[in-house]
Amino acid sequence: MVQNMKHTVFYLLIIAGFMIGCTKKSETATINLNKSFGNRNEIVLVIDDSLWIGKLGDSIRHKLAQPVAGSTDTEPQFDLVQIDPKIFTTRAKNARNIVLFSTNTVHEFLLQKSVNATPQNYFFLRARNTTDLLKLFNTRADSIISVFKSSELNEQMHEVVRNSTQDLHELKDYFGCTLKIPDAYHLQVKNEFPFLWYQKDLSSGSLNLVLYEFSIAEIENESGSIEQHLLQARNYIGKEFLHTAKDSGYIVTDPAKNVSITKEKLQELPVYKIIGSWETANDYLKGPFVCYAIRDDYYKRYLFIEGYINNPFKNKRDQLLEIEAIIKTINFNEH
Known part of the structure; x- marks a missing residue:
């Protein structure tokens, strides 16, 4: 481990968003790592069995295994594998995401990258006693979650890129952008609206990626809030284009049913991220969705890219991650 890199460590701490009490060591050279x-x-989770069944274990499960936002099922955001330190084997130490808890004389919150394998996020939480360890975890849980979510999305994006060889010229023609869409997706519907619908077939359903646009004037005006107009635009598209196999069935989103809208940035452009559950008018289908509405001054539009998961009775968390990873590969060539 390379030591005494104070400036690098300080810079990395700022990027990670950690405050006083968190130390981040420099990364191990990855050339020889598995x-x-x-x-x-x-x-x-490397934690003593006695702590796992107590208050600390309860808090860990509550924070790290909370339900996925927008999912119609009770599905945890992370799958937790608990290992007692006495049986923490060499193989287990090569896991991609690890959190080690221990009571020690040192009070420490530490993140190391690629310690035993690559890529790897390895958190160390140490405190003098169980009470302090619980307080330390509760204070740092959001930082841990943020690092793991970002890392898993990054890994999924790599997988998306590896599995994308199609030249999707219609994306450039319709929207002046490119996306890395895996070869398992096929173009389902193309309309001059403009509207594109890609679909990936599953054994028990499908993943659906949809792109369309509305002018900024249609979304931002005095007849209602931006959030209201975003949802109205989505429901218009659902009724016009997102039809099911059943006669008169189409996708709708009820804004009163657990819809979350937050502001983010994508490719330095302002974005409204919308997550929630979709259902069908005149049909029984339903599932989670994720939507990015990108405000694009260059074309004076809001570009909507969204994914619908139709996978009844199956877990959908990792499929939502795949859709989001595809969206994050967007590139505006003409800009």
Whole structure:
């Protein structure tokens, strides 16, 4: 481990958003490290069995295994694998996401990258006693979640890029952009609206990626809030284009049913991220969705890119991550 890199450490701490009490050491040279392993959104928790069944374990499960936002099922945001330190084997130390808890004389919150394998996020939480360890975890849980979510999205984006070889010229023609869409997706509907609908077939349903646009004037005006107009635009598209196999069935989103709208940035452009549950008028289908409405002054539009998960009776968390990873590969060539 390279030591005494004070400036690098300080810079990395700022980027990670950690405050006093969190130390981040420089990364191990990855050239000789094995590839890490682990299912998508899986965390290995190294914690004594006696702590896992107590208040600390309860808090860990409450924070790290809370339900996925927008999902119609009770599905945890992370799968937790608990291992007692006495049986923390060499293989387990190669997991992609690890959090190690221990009571010690040192009070420490530490993140190390690529310690035993690459890529790897390895958190160390140490405190003098169980009470202090619980307080330390509760204080730092959001930072841990943020790092793991960002890392898993990044890994999913790499997978999306590896599996994308199609030249989707219609994206450039319709929207002046490119996306890395895996080859398993096929173009389902193309309309001059403009509107594009890509679909990936599953054994029990489908993943659906949709693109369309509305002018900024249609979304930003005095007849209602931006948030109201975003949802109205989505419901208009659902009724016009997103039809189901059943006669008169189409996708709708009820704004009163657990819809979240937050502001973000994508490719330095302002974005409204919308997550929630969709359902169908005149049909029984439903599921989660994620939508990015990108405000694009160059074309004076809001570009909507969204994914609908139709996978009844199956987990949908990792499929939502795949859709979001595809959206994050957007590139505006003409800009």
